[in-house]
Amino acid sequence: MKNLFFAAAAFLAVNAQAAEQVLVEAESFTSHGGWVLDTQFVDAMGSPYLMAHGLGEVVKDAETTVAFPSPGNYRVWVRTFDWVARWKAPGAPGKFQVVVNGKPLEPTFGTQGADWAWQDGGLIDVASSAKVGLRDLTGFNGRCDAVFFTKDSSFTPPTEREALGKWRISTLGLTAEPEDGGQYDLVVCGGGYGGMGAAIAAARMGCKVALIQDRPVLGGNGSSEVRVWAMGGVRRGLYPNLGEIVEEFQDQAKLSPGTYEEFGDAKKEAVVRAEKNIALFLNHRIFAVEMAEANKRIGAVIAFDTRTNQRRKFRGSLFADTTGHGSVGALAGAELTIRESEHLGMSNMWRWKDSGAPQTFPETPWALPLGLQDFPYPQRFHGQWFWESGFNKHPIMELESTRDWNLRAVFGAWNAMKNGEGKKDHANGKLEWVAYVGGTRESRQITGDVLLTRDDIVSKKEFPDGTVPTTWDIDLHYPKEQYAKKFSEDPFISKAVFDKNVDKKHGYPVPYRCFYSKNIENLFTAGRCISVTHEALGTVRVMKTGGMIGEVVGKAASIAQRNHCSPREVYERYWPQLVELMKLRGAARRDTLDGEIRLPNGYQPPAPTKDAGEESGPGPAVSTLPGLALDDSQAKLSGTWTKGTGLKGYFADGYRYASPNSNATARYEFKIEKPGRYEVRLNYGAHENRATNVPVSIESADGTKSVALDMRKEPSLEKGFVSLGSYEFTPGKPAAVVVSTSGANGNVHADAVQLLPLK
Helix, strand or coil: CEECCCCCCHHHHHHHHHCCEEEEEHHHCCECCCCEEECCCHHHHCCCEEEEECCCCCCCCEEEEEECCCCEEEEEEEEECCCCHHHCCCCCCCCEEEEECCEECCCCECCCCCCCEEEEEEEEEECCEEEEEEEECCCEEEEECEEEEECCCCCCCCCCHHHHHHHHHHHHCCCCCCEEEEEEEEEEECCEHHHHHHHHHHHHCCCCEEEECCCCCCEHHHCCCCCCCCCCCCCCCCCCCCCHHHHHHCCCCCCCCCCCHHHCHHHHHHHHHCCCCEEEECCEEEEEEEEECCCCEEEEEEEEECCCCCEEEEEEEEEEECCCCCHHHHHHCCCEEECCCCCCCEECCEEEEECCCCCCCCCCCCCCCCCHHHCCCCCCCEECCCEEECCCCCCCCCHHHHHHHHHHHHHHHHHHHHHCCCCCCCCCEEEEEECCCCEECCCEEECCCCCECHHHHHCCCCCCCEEEEECCCEEEEEECHHHHCCCCCCCCEEEEEEECCCCCCCCEEEEHHHCECCCCCCEEECCCCCCECHHHHHHHCCHHHHHHHHHHHHHHHHHHHHHCCCHHHHHHHHHHHHHHHHCCCCCCECCCCCCCCECCCCCCCCCCCCCCCHHHCCCCCHHHCCCEEECHHHCEEECCCEEECCCCCCCCCCEEEECCCCCCEEEEECCCCCCEEEEEEEECCCCCCECCCEEEEEEECCEEEEEEECCCCCCCCHHHEEEEEEEEECCCCCCEEEEECCCCCCEEEECCEEEEECC
16 A cells, blocks of 8 residues: 555554553534635645634634543643744734633644644643633634544654654544545546546436545635636637536636625536545545555555544546546656646635725734735735735645745735725725635656657647647746845746747647656546646646546546446557547436446537636627727737736727736727718626726827726626727827826726717
8 A cells, every 4th residue: 555644553553552642633623613624635645634713803712622531630732723823923813722511721822843744732630521622812814623632741742744753643543444435437636627627527327426525515726725716728629519518517707706696516516426436525634545456456545534533435447537636646656747846836816805894904014014016906806816926936835835825925914905005095904815726737747658749749740630729828927026125035926928839719639648648557537637748737727628638538537437448549550430439419328337328318519618727719899890990919009918708798819907007008090081070889797896087088189088997897888898088080190098007006908999970
């Protein structure tokens, strides 16, 4: 058995029995109260834990009842640490107490050490049972892994990861053999878009499927916990029905980060549970694999319940690593790559709201000391994807410190907005949500028979096994120089650098041979850990593309299971069969592997769709508008504008947007051939991050007039236009509309401008 930190612990059994002791894992508390369960960093620190993520407000106690072997005097140990101590930051924001029968222990926890360790809680007298609680003191991410009670005052729990894992199993009294989780045709390891696509597609083709997810919700980065909206073109290219399954569960967010409701966690789970061939296991973390056939095949994966530590073994003929980190592949010895520096980082996004009444926020001396000039400001109600760091940190072993650095940045920025230079403008502002689950973009890639490169995509190299269309630009992130100087060792604001050599309309067909391991014979992969280089990952990593990869993997798994062959042999021997399955409608299904494929009774094909995002394809040309019209691509641009397609209703191939400090203008110059009075109209996409006072100037025969637009309000006219008034235009005299960011209090949107002649 290969694993990270758990193993049989027979040699510790004697020690466990030598003294009366009780180990209480924090995640197993009967009530978590306001504490959240964090499972992201098990690989590095050994366990899930509870965290008081209160955004500066004290959270409700976590509580449980502990049964003791006998009444008496016990020494208490608490596994925790001061989460800002690694940066020698003052203040210990993660303070909390352990409360026994209503009385706090004397020490305050979360105040010592820069790494996870056991803090001595002193001695207590207890009866045969006691009520134990975790009491948050700050609302700023205090964390507790476990509480240990022992009558042996000379015993200290182990700290080294492997020894700690063995000791946990022994002390908790877990059996050496895990519980049987069942036998499956396909075991899907990870419940993001790739995992959901694989599980649903395989189940609909008759496979018995286990879907294992280590969080309480499905969707991965596309869940309400992280809130990265779903991008990537679907239903196009070689197999235009690929993506129909993804559309059944994708989010409806208008921007990233959206609201909790927009990400539809319940809908995702309902779609999966509706498939009778899928057994869903939420809150299960895979930590080990059992290998077979000279370590060339996986025989089983072993997971533990992140709430109870109960271990379960899932046996399968085929496995799919959709963890995002290539975790199962790493455990199995798959050939893989990992960039330990100069990789894509991890984001922790956030939202705030105007509460309508004055709000306070505690001072944060332990957060990054930021002024408004140190981050993109103003932050109009949300911090987007670019709150990203960890570019040169290990993408797995240093992931917790990356997340914590992001939290220090977010709270430091909000402190500047609430208690510093921005306090007058944010008196009623209140933090609404800060992601404690990070959105990781890159860690391990499992090597397949094809390693897809940027040059392959840009040159449109034709592979005989092209499948899923990737339509997102090659989108790589780097620290943004403007904000990198103050914290050059670990910048926390990123920029996107786009290589636009991707066919966004039809997509580049990614080879099937990128979707399985070249040396582990029964291991598929989907999502962001497929076989691609760093540059190629920049286009395939978005959610809907990963979900479609999952659809192909699920269909291929059904062929492999029917023919008792490997994923590689699906390509080598049964490729025409996979081609036929990829042509099917997403709703097509059969009850068993040998059943007849059919569409559900009353099936109605999905309506044509136009996705949000880069993949949307072109909007209508401005030439279709009456009168005179110019697109943003025809405007004279100055300053810094960014191309966008995330807001629907644009013309041509997108729109431009600019931040308020970008010193940007877009000048639309018209050639007037027929004199007369014209109504001037401007098109924009409304959003909460847009400015309420966008300055627009109209130059006409009447002179120059300026108006201010509120781009948070929906445009009042059809096709997203608003009227800027009517003006006299004459040939040979100025005829221009200028959109500017000067003095704007949010982002400025530039798309189409129309001059409509008036009779």
